[in-house]
Amino acid sequence: MADAPHTSHAYLVGGGIASLAAAAFLVRDGDFPGENIHVLEELPVAGGSMDGSGEPAGYVTRGGRMLEEEAYTCLWNLLESIPTLTDETVSVREEIQAFNAKWPTDAKARLIGKDTTILDASDYGLDTRDRLELTRLLVLPEAVIGARRIEDFFSPHFFDTNFWTMWRTTFAFQNWHSAIELKRYLLRFMQEFPRMHTLAGVRRTRLNQYDSIIRPVRAWLENHGVRFEYGVRVTDVDFATDEQGARRVRRLHLERDGQPDAYELTDTDYAFLTIGSMTADAASGSDATPPDLIRDKRDGGWRLWETIAAKAEDFGRPTAFNGNVDEAKWESFTLTMRSPLLLHRIEELSGNLPGTGALMTFKDSHWLMSIVVPHAPHFEGQPEDVYTLWGYGLFVDKEGDFVDKPMARATGREILTELLGHLGLSDIEEQVAATTTVIPVMMPYITSQFAPRTVHDRPLVIPQGATNFAFLGQFAELPEDVVFTVEYSVRGAMHAVHGLLGLDHEIPGIYHALADPTTALEVLRATLA
Secondary structure, eight states: OOSGGGTOOEEEEOOBHHHHHHHHHHHHTTOOOGGGEEEEESSSSSBTTOOOEEOSSOEEOSOOOOEETTTOHHHHHHHTTOBOSSOTTSBHHHHHHHHHHHSOOOOSOSEEOGGGOBOOTTOOOOOHHHHHHHHHHHHSOHHHHTTOBGGGTOOHHHHTSHHHHHHHHHHTOOTTSBHHHHHHHHHHTGGGGGGTTTTTTEEOOSSOHIIIIIHHHHHHHHHTTOEEEESEEEEEEEEEEOTTOOEEEEEEEEEETTEEEEEEOOTTOEEEEEOOOTTTTOEEOOSSSOOOOOOSOOSHHHHHHHHHHTTOGGGOOTHHHHSOHHHHOEEEEEEEESSSHHHHHHHHHHOOOTTSSOEEEETTOTTOEEEEOOOSOOSTTOOTTOEEEEEEESOTTSBOSSSSSBGGGOOHHHHHHHHHHHTTOGGGHHHHHHTEEEEEEEETTTTGGGSOOOTTSSOBSSOTTBSSEEEESTTSBOTTOOSSSHHHHHHHHHHHHHHHHTOOOOOOOOOOGGGSHHHHHHHHHHHTO
C-alpha cells in the first residue's frame, strides 16, 4: 500500500463537500499525488449543497447550516489543515473560533408568537407523557423502529410544545419523517437540550459557508494539483466481482460537455461515488415569480444511484428517499436589502445584533417560517451598505397568514409581505420593498434523507467486498451519525479514504453527550423545565 498511491488514480464523483473532503484526506493522510485525483462535477462550480452566490438580482444561499462544537469532530479535523484565503498562517478552524468568540450566539427571540410577542422559549412545555415517549424512542433499537414515522411515537401534546417547535425548525424535521433519524439526532445533539432556546452551542462561519469553507478547501486542493473537471456527468459504473467475492469498479461512464466518454480503472485505482442529492433540481424564483417545483429528476445524482442500485442488493434503495417529493420539499428565501431599515427594526424586536441571534421562528405562522439575520458582510465582496437575511418555511403548501396563497406559489415580493406581517411591520412594506430583493428557492429533495426507511435502505460507505470503491454523501450509512449535516459528509469521506487505503490514522470518535455526567445532569434539568 505504501507505493500504490504514487501510481494510483482516484476518481471522485461529485464536487460537494464529501468529495472535497475525500480528496483532502487522500492528499493529507494518504500521501496521494494531487495530480492523480480527479473531481468530476456536473455543474460549473464545486461545493454541491454548500453554495452561496451573488446573483445579478441579489444574493442567494439555498440553505443555512449551523455548525456545532462538540459533535463536528471530523469537520474540525479537516478545517485545522486548511488555511484561510486571507492569511495562510490561520486555519479555517481558527478563523471560525475567532469569529464565534467575537460574535457569540445568544438568541433572545428564538420563538415569536402572535402579535410579535416574544415567547419564553426556555419553557420547553414537556409533560410526563412527552418525556416517557422520548425515553421510549431513545431505548428502542433501530431495527425495531424500522420505517415508522415520528408521529407514530408521540401524542398530539408533544407536537404543540416549544421543545418540538425549536427542535424541528433547528433541524428541519416534519412529523412524518423517520423516527430513526429523530432518535439519532436526540442522541447526537443531547448537549444542545439545555441551550436550545438560545442556540448558544451554534458555531457559524465568518462568511457564508461557500466562501468560508468550500473556496479555501478547493484552493488548497488546487495548490496540491488536484484536477477539477467540470461539465462531467457520471451516468453509470461498471463493477466486477472475482471468485473470492472481491468487488471492484472497472469503468466510469461519463457525459463530458454532453458527449459520451469513460474512465477505465486499473487494479490500483479508486472510485469515490457520491449518491443522491438533497439540493438536486433546486429552482429559483424572483420578486415577481415563484420558483418551479421540478419533479422529473433532471439532476444526475439521483439517476446515477438508481442505475447502480439495480446492480447489487446492498447498494441501497434510492426510491425510499426520492419517491415522495411532497414529503421532502421545502422552500428557502434570501433577502438582499439596500437599506438598513428592516434590519434595524428586527434588532429592536429581537434584542440581537446581526449574527448573534441565530434562528427566529414564528411559532404560529401557517408556513412555519423561520429567519436568520447574519453578520455583515455575509458574502465576499458584499458592499458595506448592503445587508442580507435568510429564511425558510416548512409548510409550503399551506395558505399564508398575510398572503392568500401557499408559499410554494408565492413570489418573492409576496414572501416579503408575509414576513413583514409576522414582524408587525406591514406599515413599512412599501419602503422596504423599494430597496429589497427576495429570491425564493424551491428544493424538492431537501429533507429526503429524513424519509422513513429501514436499516438496509442506505448502502454502507464501503460495501462488503469492495476493494477500490466507496459511497459518499448524505445517503451512505454511518451508524450512529446524523444526516443533513456537514459533519456526516466529512466523516463518511474519512471512513472511505482510510478504509480503502488501509490507513491506521485514528478517526475522531462520535461525541456522546450522555457519557459526561455533568452534561447528562444539565439535560435532565432542561427536560424538566
